[in-house]
Amino acid sequence: MHVTKPAVPALTLLALTALAGCGGGGGATTAASTTVASPQGVYQGSFSTGGTHNTLVLENNQFYTLYGSTVAGAFTVEGFLQGNGQANGGSFTATDVRDATAAGQLLAGSLSASYTASNTLNGTLTEGSNTVTFTSSAVAASVYDYNAAANLNDIAGTWSMTSLRGYANTFSIAASGAFTATSGACTFSGSFKPRASGKNVFDVSMTFGPAPCILAGQTLAGIGIDFMLNNGKRQLLVAGLDANRSSSAAFFGAR
Structure with missing residues (x-):
């Protein structure tokens, strides 16, 4: 901001x-x-x-x-x-x-x-x-329960996501939390892992493929969070930085 x-x-x-x-x-x-x-x-x-x-x-x-x-x-x-x-x-x-x-x-x-x-x-x-x-x-626990463990079953499957820079992305998340993603000719992959603390947060890592990926060859790490919307859909949010905190990416989508 x-x-x-x-x-x-x-x-x-x-x-x-x-x-x-x-x-x-x-x-x-x-x-x-x-x-x-x-x-x-x-x-x-x-x-x-x-x-x-x-x-x-x-x-x-x-x-x-x-x-x-x-x-x-x-x-x-x-x-x-x-x-x-x-x-x-x-x-x-x-x-x-x-x-x-x-x-x-x-x-x-x-x-x-x-x-x-x-x-x-x-x-x-x-x-x-x-x-x-x-x-x-x-925020009330009845809205989003931070103290409940993150559940991979809630995010497994295909998501239509939009990046922070405004590009459309398709995420395919396996039951194990491993994922692959595409945005036009750019491909990248990574994983969602329930946080070891048992809190309702995923630790996320992602590695981008070669050009035309904007972050070609870079690996970022951060968090993912999912929750139910009032309209009955589920939303997924992802944000991360590289190790030097000089590159960033975020994605959002609902299904």
Whole structure:
């Protein structure tokens, strides 16, 4: 999300604005130096610029924020934030935020927030000299149960997906989680693996084939999340970065 532009509806860190009918709860682990539990879980809220967001904080304090808009009941990804946070006594900070845009940019930023575990996450996002504030509250488990293990049966099969850059893709996901994908003459493959923590998140890896793939020969890693929409369809969201956090990709689709 460019903080210099009006914020668009956002999908927070593996959470989902489309989850306005679909996502999140939070686990709780005790920080060593405080009685305040970690911010782990899924939060939904708004930016001072007017946009909304959903944020997923994982058990290791890594987070993803997918932002975009809801079209025909499904979420359209327009970019995502990723960072590695530190939680301490109700304070959550990250100095290494990357903002992956639809134009292929990776903008550097930082985040400073306060939290009450599985309840609220409020703070500021800064990119250069531009800052936006945000407020959010935890998504009800009845909408998206973060504490339930991810289920490969829910995503196995064929998906018509759209990339962050706007290209159509077909994903074929096996029962094992291995997948192959095509976008025109570009082919790539990888895997979805239920997160070892038992949370409702897939660890995703993807390796792109040669040109004409935009990310020819590159391997990215990140997360995948799926959830039921109010219209009875299931949505799948995927976001990842390469090891140097200099290349990004995201995909979204519903079936």
